[in-house]
Amino acid sequence: MPETEQTVRLDVETHGGGHRIVLHGRWINTTIAVVDAQLRALPASLSAGPIAIDLSNVSEIDTGGAWLIRRLEVALKSTGAQVDLGESRPGVRELILALPERIPEPSFSKQRQPLFQQVFAPIGELTYELWRDVLRSLSILGSAVRGAQLKLGRGSAISPAAVFTQIEQMGVNAVPIIALMSFLIGAIIAQQGAFQLRYFGAEVFVVDLVGILQLREIGVLLTAIMVAGRSGSAITAEIGSMKMHEEIDALNVMGLNPVGVLIFPRLLALVFVLPLLTIIANFAALGGAAVVANVYSGITYEVFLGRLQTAIDLSTVISGMLKAPFMALIIGIVASVEGMKVGGSAESLGRHVTASVVRSIFVVILVDGLFAMFYAAIDF
Numbered sequence: 229m230p231e232t233e234q235t236v237r238l239d240v241e242t243h244g245g246g247h248r249i250v251l252h253g254r255w256i257n258t259t260i261a262v263v264d265a266q267l268r269a270l271p272a273s274l275s276a277g278p279i280a281i282d283l284s285n286v287s288e289i290d291t292g293g294a295w296l297i298r299r300l301e302v303a304l305k306s307t308g309a310q311v312d313l314g315e316s317r318p319g320v321r322e323l324i325l326a327l328p329e330r331i332p333e334p335s336f337s338k339q340r341q342p343l344f345q346q347v348f349a350p351i352g353e354l355t356y357e358l359w360r361d362v363l364r365s366l367s368i369l370g371s372a373v374r375g376a377q378l379k380l381g382r383g384s385a386i387s388p389a390a391v392f393t394q395i396e397q398m399g400v401n402a403v404p405i406i407a408l409m410s411f412l413i414g415a416i417i418a419q420q421g422a423f424q425l426r427y428f429g430a431e432v433f434v435v436d437l438v439g440i441l442q443l444r445e446i447g448v449l450l451t452a453i454m455v456a457g458r459s460g461s462a463i464t465a466e467i468g469s470m471k472m473h474e475e476i477d478a479l480n481v482m483g484l485n486p487v488g489v490l491i492f493p494r495l496l497a498l499v500f501v502l503p504l505l506t507i508i509a510n511f512a513a514l515g516g517a518a519v520v521a522n523v524y525s526g527i528t529y530e531v532f533l534g535r536l537q538t539a540i541d542l543s544t545v546i547s548g549m550l551k552a553p554f555m556a557l558i559i560g561i562v563a564s565v566e567g568m569k570v571g572g573s574a575e576s577l578g579r580h581v582t583a584s585v586v587r588s589i590f591v592v593i594l595v596d597g598l599f600a601m602f603y604a605a606i607d608f
Contacts, residue, residue: 236263240270246278249300252285255293267296271303279309283316289323298327364565369557371487372495390493398459398494399501406454406505407512413450414438414513418520431525435532436539438517443540447510448502448548449596452555455502456588460563463494464584467567468577476568486568495560502556503549510548547608551599555592562588 236253249270253259281301286293301324304311313321341349421434467490470476479486514536521527527535566584570577602608 236260238263238266238270240274245275246280247274248280248282250282250285251297254288255286255297256288256290257292260293260296264296267300268303270300271307271309274304274307274309277309278312279304280312280314282314283320283324284314286316286320289320291323291327294320294323295327297324298329302329361565364568365561368487368491368561368564371485372492387493390489391496394493394497395501397462398455398497399504402455402458402501402505403508405458406451406509409454410447410450410509410512411516413446414442414516415520417441417446417513418517419524422521422525426525431521432527432531432535434517434521434525435527435535438514438521439536439540440544442510442513442517443544443548445548445596445600447513448506448551448555449592451506451509452502452552452559452592453589455498455505455556456559456563456592457585459498460559460588461581461585463560463563464567464570464581465577467491467564468570468580471568471570472572472577491560491564494564495557498556498560499553502559503552506549506552543608547599547603551596554595558591558595559588562591 236255236259238252239250241248241250281297283297301311301313313324418434418438421437422431425431425433425437467476470490476486476490479489518527518529518532521532522529563584566580566587570580
């Protein structure tokens with residue numbers, strides 16, 4: 229390309245009472261900086277009158293160069309001059325005229341809302357979103373109770389393979405971590421209880437403390453919390469990933485019910501495995517408490533078992549185990565609802581997985597408190 233076609237410059241010619249601005253070279257984003265200051269100063273140096281902008285020598289132009297020429301045209305018109313874009317290569321004039329006369333300045337100032345709206349608008353939005361989550365949860369629960377309809381309108385069936393797969397993933401694979409955590413929790417409760425009861429010479433009552441607390445409250449509650457963090461997050465991630473890849477829509481197109489295919493086996497598996505995991509957690513916690521009581525307080529295993537038999541009865545065991553199916557349903561439904569709300573981005577998936585764990589744990593603790601008040605009211 230000749231040097232004259234590469235150089236960006238402009239020449240101003242005066243003819244009688246008018247002016248002619250001749251543009252040369254490649255008016256593209258990487259070359260126009262050299263003439264920017266000259267273009268800005270040009271309107272003030274020219275007298276009002278007819279002004280022609282000659283574009284015939286512009287060899288190449290992009291949006292950046294076109295915007296500078298458009299800005300020059302508008303600035304000249306604002307001084308009262310009559311501006312005319314002369315002949316040009318094909319497309320140059322059209323690109324310039326396609327640009328707006330002015331680009332609005334970005335506004336970074338946010339309109340201040342009234343204090344009432346600032347305080348109550350987030351509360352209203354949160355309340356509305358919670359109500360929608362309740363409706364989604366009831367819809368999933370109702371579909372699950374109705375049955376796993378693998379074909380809409382074509383009968384219903386339960387896939388044993390899907391249920392047993394979920395039992396293995398949520399139950400069997402969770403046994404080591406549940407047992408270890410419960411063993412440590414039982415040991416800690418026994419150690420702290422014995423340390424405090426030692427001042428009263430009643431260290432043997434640590435058996436009552438661990439037995440009642442573990443079987444009625446701590447066992448099922450902490451097991452549900454660990455299952456919510458482990459299995460609830462996995463349910464949300466699996467369903468959310470399918471939602472991102474439009475596999476949920478594919479099931480609907482094929483006439484399959486996503487609740488029956490994806491959610492029902494997971495709910496059924498959770499309701500089955502959580503009570504069993506609670507039993508394992510109770511045995512592990514009592515075992516850890518027995519070891520600590522023996523080492524720390526000198527309570528033999530025979531004394532520990534004998535005291536445990538007198539401290540607890542069947543109602544103590546039943547009161548804890550009754551909570552497990554309800555907590556399993558809560559974890560599964562909340563995880564499924566959050567999974568179905570996942571959008572099309574990885575950020576949305578991570579946000580809803582986090583929300584699934586947090587909300588499941590919150591509702592599980594709330595339900596445990598409601599059970600405690602109910603048991604106290606009926607003296608159970």
